[in-house]
Amino acid sequence: MKILKLSILELLRRPKKNMVIASSIVIAVALLTSLSIVSNSANVAIMEIIAKTGHTLTVRPAATSAGTNAEDKGQEYKLTTSEVVLGSHIPETAVPEIMKYYDKAIKEGWEKKSGLVTNPGIPETSIEPATWAPRLFEKTEVNGQEMIVTGIDIHKEYFVRFWWNLSSGEWPADTEIRDVNTSVSTLYSIGSDGRVIVDKAEYGVDSSGKLIAAQEKKARAAPVKPIQKGWDDAYLGGAYAKARGLKLGDRLTINKTEFTIRGILEETNSADDYMVFILLSTAQRIFNKEGQISMVSVRAMCPNCPVGDAMVELNKHVTGITAVSQLDVAGVQFDFFSMLYKFLLAVVVSTIAVGIFSIFNIVTGSLYARIREIGMLKAIGASRYQLFRIFIYEHFILGLAAGIVGYVLGLGMAYFLNTLLDVGAVIRITTDFLWRGLALGIVCSLVAIIYPAYKLSKLKITETFRTQWES
Amino acid sequence: MSEFIETRGLRKVYHVGGQTVEALQGVDLEITKGDFIVFMGHSGSGKTTLVSAIGGLTRPTEGTVLIEGNDIWKLNDKELSHFRNRKIGFMFQSFSLLPTLNVLNNVVMPAIFSGNSGEKDSDALKSKAISLLSDLDMKKKVNSFPSELSGGEQRRVAIARALINDPEIILADEPTGELDIRTEREVIDIFSHINDVYKKTLIVVSHSLSWIEKARTIIVMKDGLMYKDLDDPVEAIMSGVCKQ
Structure with missing residues (x-):
């Protein structure tokens, strides 16, 4: 013993x-x-979100709160990788003015280097134009059940939300058409160097919404709208796909329009997990929100970007919008x-x-x-x-x-x-x-x-x- | 028999409630090896103080306690603990056994503190403990707990524990207190047996006159003084008059 x-x-x-x-x-x-x-x-x-979104500024309509319902009103200062704005919109025409104030504030404030974190993938000494990713949210029926459908510009979105990964499926190729200017019937694309390329439309829809080839468009008497390649592609949030048992190639009916599932996102513990993503131009068309967006996420393209300064400048000079800096929200949190x-x-x-x-x-x-x-x-x-x-x-x-x-x-x-x-x-x-x-x-x-x-x-x-x- | 334990001018003064009590008034004592000595006397006579000073439990105010020529009160705490552990087997009237340990573990407990409880020594220790318990007619109770034993059985276990480290001195304070006459007789016989067979020096403190018959030396204590070689120790205790 x-x-x-x-x-x-x-x-x-x-x-x-x-x-x-x-x-x-x-x-x-x-x-x-x-x-x-x-x-x-x-x-x-908080640190993970900052690491992902620290240099992101969110611009949304003024006097709106992020969230899908009354309980979510408090999310104004809630740090998140994704938020939802419903019912209010910003005209796309306001974006250039927003960009102007933003660029000015960033350029003036960059020398301060007052950020909290470095910007993943951005060289320590460079300052590049910001990437602006617009979104349009709409609550609508998807396969007979109410859901939030989000119109996005895939390439810009993917650049801002660089943590996105597909668990299955593929993103469109790097040179895919990325935007549509309906007034000039011109298509814009982004090259592998990130520069915007003016391109010809390959596809279009007739007045009834039916897809037609660009060559065929010329032969028709009635004016047709150019349409992006992959206009009927849909990408699903991981949690939503899992809950509904949806897989690649399945068809979705959104607002009486048929879509094909091209990719399913890995879960990111954000509202994105429960969303259906389609092209912004398609969303604007099928929801009759031409020229309107719900919000813009801006990824500043410099290390220690003074996004807080940009936020202050935007809120001061641009009416009708509210800018929220993730770094600022992080500080509050x-x-x-x-x-x-x-x-x-x-x-x-x-x-x-x-x-x-x-x-x-x-x-x-x-x-x-x-x-x-x-x-x-x-x-x-x-x-x-x-x-x-x-x-x-x-x-x-x-x-x-x-x-x-x-x-x-x-x-x-x-x-x-x-x-x-x-x-x-x-x-x-x-x-x-x-x-x-x-x-x-x-x-x-x-x-x-x-x-x-x-x-x-x-x-x-x-x-x-x-x-x-x-x- | 040679001189084994020696006290010189042993004094112990207590300060209780503003009063000074001299429990020992310069006691000179010599105990030979193998003696069976019983200290008797009324309560407060100083017998326990004297024995506890000899056992390294109470530091005397003055004087020396020599055991085999060494002054035990010059030892530090560790040395004194070791001395108590190896040289003396203690036995108390009460609070003697740990209720959480069975008989066997209670007996081997002193070995824990002497550092002989390793794997190698464990079996030898247990064999020795069982042998001692057998000698004391307690073999059947090795796995029992103290609460399952009678008063007499508890005393036997305490005796076995006192012997486990093979000490040269057994020091017992009222070992037969609160026992009936028959059991008291059994315990006294065991002490006598230990003295005869194991050749241990026994130092016992008791009020009981039953020890007189078996003890080799009777010392009567009165007011901090020691009276040895009395003609009639019983009369001295009863009358309180000690004449040498």
Whole structure:
């Protein structure tokens, strides 16, 4: 038999008292674990979004809130890789003016280099024209069920949302036609160097909406609209495709128009996962929203881009729009979580302090109840150090066990807090939290025991046997 | 028999509630190896203080305790713990056995503190403990817990534990306290057996006159002074008048 076994047996001898001691530690560990997990998960989520969208500015109609319903109104300052604007529009003709103010602000502010993160894929010393990706949202019936259909410019969109990946299917080729100017019957395309190319229309639709070849168009008397290649292609958010059991090549009926699924996106934990994407020009046509867009995402093309400055300039000079910088939203979110974390940490530290004090009292009482037993152990040869080890082992095990239970409880509480505080982060659990929980449990338990254990191990044997040995 | 334990001018002063109590008033004592000595006297006479000073439990205010010529009160805590562990087997009236350990583990417990509890020594220790318990007619109870034992059986286990490290001195404080006459007789016989067979030096503190018959030396304590070689120790204890 060893001292450790003796400690374990002594620990098991007083289950109720030890449960009371352990419960204080469990609460402390659970609180700190849950708080750390939620805070860390929120920060990681923010950082991930910033890493993806940090240099992105969102321009949407003024006096609108992002979101699909009343509950989502609060999303104005919610950091997200994707948001939805319904019911309000920006005329495409306003975009050049927006771009003008944006470019001016970026050029003036770039020298400040005041951003939070670098811009993935952008050289450290270059400044390039921004990429503007317009979107048109429409709530409509897709295969008989109400859905949000989003019209996008695939190439621009793909450039702004460079984290998009297809789990199946293919994007259009790099030189595909990317825009339509109906007034001049001219098609614009983007080359592999990213430059816009003016091109001839290969396809068009007649007045009834039927697809015809460009050559055929010339032969017709009635004027026809040029149409993009792949006008009836649809791309689905991963979660939506999974929920509806849709796969490549399946047909979708959107607003009485047939589409073919050409690609399914990998899930990105954003609203994109539940959307159906079609070409912007097609969306504008079938929803009768010619020349209108719901919002524009702007990806600044420079490192440390002063998108905050651009946001201020746009909101100041351009009426009818609201510009929101992801970096700015991130700052607000960081401040919020930082404040929340500090407040809750103060609560947790107070709980731990009170917990340690109660443990100290219980432990002191418990140890003094064993005073004669301690005297006996000293009499049969236990040194101060060996006695001290018995107490330390007991409380190390107690702290360890309480730490494990507290950690498990903390995991559950983290999910609860995440929902309760509407953090909306994906809970990320690393082994660091386990080690911290165990360390806290052990430290709390040992801090409470060290002083009484030290005092008791120093007691004179006759003091422990006073009634017996001093008769 | 040679001199084994020696005290010189042993004094112990307690300060209780603003009063000074002199528990030992300069005790000079010599105990030979293999002696079976019983300290008797009324409560507060100083017998336990004297024995605890000899056993390395109570530091005397003045004087020396020499065991085999070494002053034990010059040892540091670790050395003193080791001394108690290896040289003395203690036995107490109560709070003697740990309730969480079975009989066998209670007996081998002193070995935990002497560092002889490793895998290699474990089997030898257990064999020795079982042998001691057999000698004390406790073999059938090796796996029992203290709460399952009678008072007499608990004393036997405590005796076995006192012997496990093969100490030269057995120091017992009221080993027959709270026992019925029959059980008390059994315990005294065991002590006598240990003295005869194992040749241990026995130092016992007791109020019971039953020890007089078996003890080799009777010392009566009164007011911190020691009275040895009394003509009639029983009369001395009963009357409180000690005449040498």
